[in-house]
Amino acid sequence: MDVEWVRLALDLNGFDAVRFEPYVRGARRAGIGFTTLAGLGDTPGNRRALYELDLACAADSPERGEFRTFDEYFAWRAVTPAFDPYGVVLALDGGAWVGMAMTSVRPGGDAFSEMTGLLAGCRGRGISPALKLLAVSFARSRGARRLRAVHHPANAPAIAVNRRFGFVDEVRGEKADAGRAGGGGDPRRPWTPSD
Template identity: 65%
Template sequence: MVVDWVRLKLDLDAFDNARFEPYLRRCRQAGIEFTTMAALGDAAEHRHALYELNKTCSADIPERGEFYTLDEYLAQRIETPTYDPRGVVLAVDGGSWIGMAATSIRPEGHAFSEMTGVLASHRGRGLSLAMKVLAIRYARSRGMRWLRTLHHPGNTSAIGMNRRLGFVDEEPRPAMA
């Protein structure tokens, strides 16, 4: 089955950060801390913890299939030129990692939202939105104009969250000859 992915983009120059600050405040007031892989230390044990969190959060993605092995994950998501530990935002509750938003800077000149996810036990509290705001700050700090992402069309909650932030449909790419 061929999936017609939902491709979205956000104009970072037009993004209204102040509009979404209340989500960050609310999460912090509830005891949620936000940090990055860079701040924690981009060490092997943290990379393994990120893998486990990403694997758990990805389980709900429609038609996701089997998740990477740890070695595949490291090779394809971490040990690449586009990986930057400053671009991996983590939500922490009582010392436990409960959410992540990974953003990369692409050689084509834009930022790409790789994955945003929250453990099922912590969903519905605005954490994805708050982490995505921090990911947007990261992309802006790197001088990017556009943040892109893509979703399976059945992942309506992620698509809705991105649209709420101001993401719009990406123009279809021309077919390759």
């Protein structure tokens, strides 16, 4: 059965970040820290931790199917010119990795939301919108004009968060590129979730 994926786009030039800053402040007041894979070190051990986090966060994704092996995952996610460890924002609770927002920047001015997810026990605390805002901030720091996302139609929570941020259905004929070709077009200058 073919699935009609929900393809969304956010105009980053018109996005009002101020509206969503209370989510980041609230999460920080509640003890949640934010950093990036680059900030912690893009090491084999941290890549393994990222894989395990993504695996756990995606466990209840609709019709997910079998998850890639570690080697397949990094060949798919990180061994591409678009991968930037500064674009992997992590939510930490007491040092434990509890959430992530992975964003890549493509040639031509678009960014793609590869994955935003939280461990099931951390949902409903405002961390997901905080991660989404930090992902938007990263994309803007790299000069992206749009942030795109693709969701299974049954993934209502993720779609709702994106719509609250102002994501709209892509115009027919435009396609959110979930492919792995391309590169960021911007040097990998340091970026932190406080920028």
